[in-house]
Amino acid sequence: MxxxxxxxxxxxxxxxxxxxxxxxxxxxxxVPTFRGEQGLWKQFRPEELANVDAFLSNPSLVWEWYAYRRKLLSDAxxxxxxxxxxxxxxxxxxxxxxxxxxxxxxxxxxxxxxxxxxGNIRRNHCQHCRRPAQVDLLQSEGPPKCDYCGGLVRPSVVWFGEPxxxxxxxxxxxxxxxxxxxxxxxxxxxxxxxxxxxxxxxxxxxxxxxxxxxxxxxxxxxxxxxxxxxxxxxxxxxxxxxxxxxxx
Ligand SMILES: NC(=O)c1ccc[n+]([C@@H]2O[C@H](COP(=O)([O-])OP(=O)(O)OC[C@H]3O[C@@H](n4cnc5c(N)ncnc54)[C@H](O)[C@@H]3O)[C@@H](O)[C@H]2O)c1
Ligand SMILES: [Zn+2]
Structure with missing residues (x-):
């Protein structure tokens, strides 16, 4: 080489x-990549979880996946x-x-x-009003609500289908x-x-x-x-x- x-x-x-x-x-x-065995979590492919429809239909599941990925990162x-x-x-x-x-x-x-x-998995913002949100990054009990508008807080990453x-x-x-x-x-x-x-x-x-x-x-x-x-x-x-x- x-x-x-x-x-x-x-x-x-x-x-x-x-x-x-x-x-x-x-x-x-x-830190696991998306392709290959290690990318799978609970049998989901990343594409199934990293999109806004998945988040809106099952916010807790998607939030839990990010909590898991953040936990892996905390020692990296x-x-x-x-x-x-x-x-x-x-x-x-x-x-x-x-x-x-x-x-x-x-x-x-x-x-x-x-x-x-x-984007960056260490940051979060409100899905509804887009304002940045401070949250306990290791929280795994579903996404918190935005302090301003009550919308769902999400990780500040770009999901499949987003600009x-x-x-x-x-x-x-x-x-x-x-x-x-x-x-x-x-x-x-x-x-x-x-x-x-x-x-x-x-x-x-x-x-x-x-x-x-x-x-x-x-x-x-x-x-x-x-x-x-x-x-x-x-x-x-x-x-x-x-x-x-x-x-x-
Ligand atoms: N660490 C992270 O932040 C992280 C982790 C997983 C996925 N993602 C997201 O996944 C999307 C997937 O695209 P992608 O192309 O980045 O990743 P990918 O998972 O699609 O591909 C990973 C690539 O890395 C190669 N690879 C594996 N081990 C390597 C090593 N030791 N050195 C060099 N190359 C190695 C593989 O052959 C493969 O081509 C991105 O949009 C990214 O945002 C990010
Ligand atoms: Zn809001």
Whole structure:
């Protein structure tokens, strides 16, 4: 597993990098991904629970699933993959981190600028009036009621069928159009429009590198792939960028 030669040859000229992360980067922190055995909870597929209809028809069930996921997160620590991205932010002149993750581990690791295009599971707001709500995050007895309007409080994540936060996605999209290198790491590339970002970057002339132990729906568009874990793959790329900076 090494950085592809074509990328290594140009690494000293790379000034603008966009990284798109998915659940796979947090797998090594013990946070389950959505695909594969571990993603299942009480035999439900995530798509069945992560949507507004499921929440309105069975608020307690959906709230309980989030309580379970928050509990898993309460012990999770960032791993070497998250930390490699903190280093990359320091090394690269124009660096943009776009995450589909809702776990907040990039910020815990020390990344200062993170575009959270699917929200954050640690925050909540009212489904009815949209005001932010402070709740006991480990509460598992159904969703609380909003203090202002009595509406149901829900996690501040983007559910299937809901629009993305326009500002964050727009910023990620603009960064994708101007970058030299786009890295998709730990994402299956099946959730749109997030999965369109690497294609946008590639169409604008960027080198597209995929880091994932398995091939994905994005693989056929990739200019190069590191079939490795997020921690090994990102450490490798940061080392290559750092050595590119030090060479004459
Ligand atoms: N940690 C989280 O915040 C979290 C967890 C589960 C799901 N989600 C949500 O799930 C949606 C699903 O899309 P997704 O593409 O992010 O995840 P996904 O579950 O669809 O895919 C995970 C990908 O990670 C890869 N992977 C597994 N272990 C890895 C490792 N050690 N290193 C690198 N890659 C590894 C898998 O091969 C797979 O391609 C997202 O919208 C996200 O909001 C978030
Ligand atoms: Zn309200």
């Amino acid at each position: 090494t950085v592809p030669d074509a990328l290594r040859a140009t690494v000293s000229r790379i000034r603008r990098v966009v990284v798109l992360t998915g659940a796979g980067i947090s797998a090594e922190s013990g 620590q960032p791993n070497a993959g998250h930390r490699a991205l903190v280093q990359m932010e320091r090394l690269v002149e124009d660096f943009v981190l776009v995450t589909q993750n809702v776990d907040g581990l990039h910020q815990v690791a020390g990344s200062t600028k993170v575009l959270e295009i699917h 993305l936060p326009m500002e964050a996605f727009g910023e990620g999209d603009r960064a994708a159009r101007r970058c030299d290198l786009f890295i998709a790491v730990g994402t299956s590339g099946v959730v749109y429009p997030a999965a369109s970002l690497p294609l946008t970057a590639k169409n604008a002339g960027a080198y597209f590198l995929e880091i994932n132990p398995e091939s994905t729906d994005l693989s056929r568009y990739a200019d190069g792939a590191l079939r490795a874990s997020a921690s090994d793959g990102l450490t490798e790329v940061v080392t290559a960028i750092a050595s590119g900076r030090n060479s004459p």
